[in-house]
Amino acid sequence: MTKAIKTGRRPPGGGPAGGAAAGGTGPAGGHGAAVSVSGVGIGFGSFQAVQEISLDIAAGEFLCLLGPSGCGKSTLLSSLAGFVPVRQGRLTVDGTAVTGPDPGRGMVFQSSEALFDWMTVRQNVAFGPRMRGRSRAEQKKVADEYLGLVGLRHCADRFPGQLSGGMRQRVQIARVLANEPRVVLMDEPFGALDAQTRQVMQEEMARIWQASGCTVVFVTHDIDEAIVLADRIAVMTAGPAATIKNVYQVDLARPRDDTAPESVELRAALRRDIGEEVRKALREQGVEDPPEDPADGPREER
Numbered sequence: 001m002t003k004a005i006k007t008g009r010r011p012p013g014g015g016p017a018g019g020a021a022a023g024g025t026g027p028a029g030g031h032g033a034a035v036s037v038s039g040v041g042i043g044f045g046s047f048q049a050v051q052e053i054s055l056d057i058a059a060g061e062f063l064c065l066l067g068p069s070g071c072g073k074s075t076l077l078s079s080l081a082g083f084v085p086v087r088q089g090r091l092t093v094d095g096t097a098v099t100g101p102d103p104g105r106g107m108v109f110q111s112s113e114a115l116f117d118w119m120t121v122r123q124n125v126a127f128g129p130r131m132r133g134r135s136r137a138e139q140k141k142v143a144d145e146y147l148g149l150v151g152l153r154h155c156a157d158r159f160p161g162q163l164s165g166g167m168r169q170r171v172q173i174a175r176v177l178a179n180e181p182r183v184v185l186m187d188e189p190f191g192a193l194d195a196q197t198r199q200v201m202q203e204e205m206a207r208i209w210q211a212s213g214c215t216v217v218f219v220t221h222d223i224d225e226a227i228v229l230a231d232r233i234a235v236m237t238a239g240p241a242a243t244i245k246n247v248y249q250v251d252l253a254r255p256r257d258d259t260a261p262e263s264v265e266l267r268a269a270l271r272r273d274i275g276e277e278v279r280k281a282l283r284e285q286g287v288e289d290p291p292e293d294p295a296d297g298p299r300e301e302r
């Protein structure tokens with residue numbers, strides 16, 4: 001039986017649910033790492049963006065971070081990437097403290113401008129292996145392997161500017177995976193795509209994740225996207241000093257059926273959580289009577 005279970009504020013670091021290829025091996029034999037976020041606070045100057053964040057993410061798990069705009073999702077992801085130091089608490093990957101960027105933690109951004117426009121698609125994907133001193137033959141082999149995984153081997157000799165937005169995002173994902181990361185951090189990677197392409201990319205992402213065996217931390221505004229992709233969904237409170245409001249286990253068979261009663265129930269719970277936080281933020285901004293249903297308020301979630 002499938003079910004969605006609210007596991008509360010500080011869940012134990014249980015393994016992935018839903019029968020995914022958790023901890024499996026990818027095309028290059030990679031596998032996910034366990035990520036621990038323990039009592040983490042992050043700030044900028046006098047501003048405390050997030051505080052007391054604790055999450056244990058199992059090796060090979062797909063965790064979605066969901067929350068109102070500006071609550072600190074990207075900030076937490078940037079700290080996991082090693083770009084922003086934490087002020088309080090500790091971040092570890094397989095028990096080793098995160099102290100800076102590392103190729104073992106790959107980041108996929110919302111904008112595919114991160115690609116090198118003057119390089120072909122294959123050269124973009126081969127960039128990491130090239131930097132690591134792999135031979136030309138190995139670079140090509142790895143690039144073609146990951147381009148195959150994202151369904152773009154036929155585009156290897158094209159330039160990014162000759163591809164659609166969805167294709168460019170797939171190249172970005174292949175480029176990150178070619179570094180054989182054990183953790184992939186994704187910051188609204190499909191946020192700039194049209195609805196149809198986004199849906200296709202979500203299906204592709206589920207397949208790529210299962211094939212690669214990576215641990216994924218995926219930031220999104222989109223409740224439906226989180227339900228399609230996640231083993232667990234961590235909902236953040238509104239900032240400043242945002243923290244984890246609730247964590248939901250998504251024990252739904254893959255591919256996900258968004259009309260299943262459990263999906264409908266989970267969507268309602270997530271909308272309620274986000275709605276409460278959006279209304280709280282609006283009240284703090286001086287809006288006296290924010291709308292009851294978040295769907296009537298700012299479109300921070302779907």
Ligand SMILES: Nc1ncnc2c1ncn2[C@@H]1O[C@H](COP(=O)(O)OP(=O)(O)OP(=O)(O)O)[C@@H](O)[C@H]1O
Pocket residue numbers: 044047049067068069070071072073074075076221239
């Ligand atoms: N470099 C920085 N300097 C100062 N404040 C920052 C910096 N980066 C982020 N912030 C602040 O930290 C808070 C969290 O920002 P963040 O971008 O992490 O939120 P978010 O949840 O990812 O938002 P969105 O969903 O809109 O992308 C915001 O108030 C933002 O203004």
